[in-house]
Amino acid sequence: MMSWCLKCLGDYFRLSLFAAGILLGVQIPNFVIQYEQRIDARLLEAQQNLAGFQFTANRHFNGSITQLIDHYRASNDKVFVQDANSIQAIVGRVQMLAAEHQALQTHPILQVWHIAVASNRPILKETYNAFSFSVPLTLFSLLWGAAIGVLLTLVLDITKKGARVCYHRFKPS
Numbered sequence: 001m002m003s004w005c006l007k008c009l010g011d012y013f014r015l016s017l018f019a020a021g022i023l024l025g026v027q028i029p030n031f032v033i034q035y036e037q038r039i040d041a042r043l044l045e046a047q048q049n050l051a052g053f054q055f056t057a058n059r060h061f062n063g064s065i066t067q068l069i070d071h072y073r074a075s076n077d078k079v080f081v082q083d084a085n086s087i088q089a090i091v092g093r094v095q096m097l098a099a100e101h102q103a104l105q106t107h108p109i110l111q112v113w114h115i116a117v118a119s120n121r122p123i124l125k126e127t128y129n130a131f132s133f134s135v136p137l138t139l140f141s142l143l144w145g146a147a148i149g150v151l152l153t154l155v156l157d158i159t160k161k162g163a164r165v166c167y168h169r170f171k172p173s
Contacts, residue, residue: 017156018149025148026141030134032111035119035127036104042123043097050090065091097119108140 054065062069064086072084100123103114115124136140 014153014156018153021149021152022145023135025145026135027133028112028144029108029138029141030136031127031131032104032108034131035115035124036101036111038123038127039097039104039120040102043094043101046090046094046097050087050094053087053090059105093096 013058040107050065053068054063057063057068058066061071067088069084069091072080072087075081075084104111106114
């Protein structure tokens with residue numbers, strides 16, 4: 001009777017682990033979407049910040065923002081010299097966010113890989129801190145959930161089997 005109860009508890013634990021894996025897995029696409037939205041919003045804002053300077057560059061420097069920055073830096077006016085640094089920072093931000101946006105225009109698995117290994121860490125941290133959990137019922141979310149659930153259950157089963165083999169191999173006689 002006791003062994004049957006322990007077996008049932010073990011089975012329930014496996015089911016619980018599988019269910020937790022599903023709930024964790026369906027969050028992955030949701031997190032990717034929230035990270036991508038954050039990148040897109042910041043890119044749009046940075047492009048709007050640059051728009052006025054780009055208009056001036058289009059009008060006076062054949063569209064070259066670099067020539068506009070060089071013109072500001074060559075000025076005798078300290079305000080213009082400081083503004084050159086500000087414009088350069090905005091240009092750098094637009095380039096960084098555009099590259100991050102482009103990196104996310106790929107297969108969903110590669111998006112997850114990019115976020116895990118090469119994302120913008122401050123924006124990733126902000127996304128994590130502001131992340132809102134939900135259970136999206138999309139095919140992709142369900143596939144992620146099932147995959148994580150199976151993976152966690154498989155890890156548990158392999159660990160349990162390995163422990164059993166080690167116990168029987170090194171069991172005191």
